[in-house]
Amino acid sequence: MKLQQTATLFSCLFLIGSAEVIAGPMMGAMSADFGVRSSAIAYLPAAYGLSYGAVALVAGPLSDRWGRKRPLLAGLLGFALLSALIPSAPHLLAAIVLSALAGVCAAVVQPNALALVADESLPEQVGRRLGHVFIGLMLAFVLTPVLAGRLADTWGWRSAYYALAVMAVLAALAVSRAFTGGAPAAASHTDFMTTHRHALATPGVRLRLSASYLWLGWVAGFGAVVAEVASRKLLLSPTDTGLLAGFYGLAVIAGNLASGKLQQVVGAAALPGAALVAAVGLLGFMLPIASMTQLALLGLPWAVGYxxxxxxxxxxxxxxxxxxxxxxxxxxxSLLNLGIFSVSFALGSVVPRFSVAVFCGLVGAVALVGACLLVPWRREGRTAASQTT
Structure with a gap:
């Protein structure tokens, strides 16, 4: 895979991740304009994740039949349009609907982008290339909260969504130049339902997909609302919560860069071990915190493990x-974003009635259950593990 192609798909994942976390440090400012409590803004990423999860089930099989480029372009352009419309929403419900439609577009973008990584790479390089592209998703957790929080304090929260729309247009232009139309994938002669049946019949896939929701979805979902959690624990400004979320994003990237080395050292145990660390790290957010530094250190196990x-x-x-x-x-x-929806919905439903510690305990408990599903994989041979490096 060429550098231009890697950078293009990197930017696509960056956009998807940005849409998940952009509202986090701006919830206070957005709530004032929409006339709702700040926790209600969590329904924006919740709607995004829910529609994403539903539509992704269709987008993936279609890409196996008809190729990747045209759906990817359509998804990026639709994402750009909807991101530009959210700032002009007359009320929160309209913004939620627009966010859900943006999730539909994201559901078209991500499966096609990730499938292109494997299509354009040698088999032995797929895992490493996926790691490079995934840094784009994780970098969104660093830059987007920081920039969004800063924009909310200076030019207003709407400017952050306009910037996201411009970046989506630029990503679409990059896709049009970096990739050819390509031939349909190998499953082009298989009907839609048969494609689903064969995919789900793949050995080991159901257990790992369960972990995609219960562990990865809830761990990633916490990243979408961590700025609001931090502001409720310490009463921070949008800029400070954005900086804290950005710090966690750096820790996520550090974990990504260390994953290959960790797997070389401990083999197949790297995945379940890191997953358990992330889940237990979420439970740490239940502890009382007196300073921003303490909170930053407390969240490191979750961020690095994730x-x-x-x-x-x-x-x-x-x-x-x-x-x-x-x-x-x-x-x-689909399952990953269903997990993100679940966490965002839980924030909007639990926090008004209970303490933020109860919310953190709930998310940590579900993630711990999901991480336990990964534990038996530590007995897989190093041959299977080597496919991911």
Missing amino acids: GCAGPLHHARLSALSARYRGTINSYHA
Whole structure:
């Protein structure tokens, strides 16, 4: 895969991740304009994740039949239009609907982008290339909260969504130049339902997809609302919460960069070990905190464990079947974003009635259950594990 192609798909994942976390540090400013409590703004990423999860089930199989480029372009342009419309929404419900439609577009973008990584790479390079592209998703957790928080304090929260729309247009232009139309994938002669059946019949796929929701979805979902959690624990400004979320994003990237080395040292145990660290790290947010520094240190196990285990989990899923890679990716993306929706919905539902510590305990408990599903994989041979590096 060429550098231009890697950078293009990197930017696509950056956009998808940015849409998940952009509202986090701006919830206070957005709530004032919409006339609602700040926790209600969490329904924006919740709607995004829910529609994403539903539509991804269709987008992946279609990419296995008809190719990747044209759906990817359509998804990026639709994402740009909807992001530009959110700032002009007359009320919160309209913004939620627009966010949900943006999730539909994102559901078309991500499976096609990730399938292109495998399509354009040598088999032994797929895991490493996926890691490079996934840094784009994780970088969104660093830059987007910081920039969004700063924009909310200076030019207003609407400017952040306009910037997201411009970046989506630029990404679409990059896709049009970096990739050819390509031939339909290997599953082009398989009907739609058969594609689903064969993908789900792939050995090991159902257990790992369960972890995509229960572990990765809830761990990633917490990243979408961590700025609001931090502001409720310490009463921080949008700029400070954005900086804190950006710090966690750096820790996620550090975990991603360390994942290959960790797997070389401990083999197949790297994935379940890092997943357990991330889940237990979420439970740490239940502890009382007196300063921003303490909170930053407390969140490191969650962020580093998430960053390390996330790409390993996806790479193993992607390696299960070349023929139905797009469909398996679509299930993974769907369940991942269903987890993000679940966390955002829980924030909007639980926090007004209970303390933020109860919310953190709930998210940590679900993620711990999901991480336990990964523990038996530590007995897999190093041959299977080597496919992800």
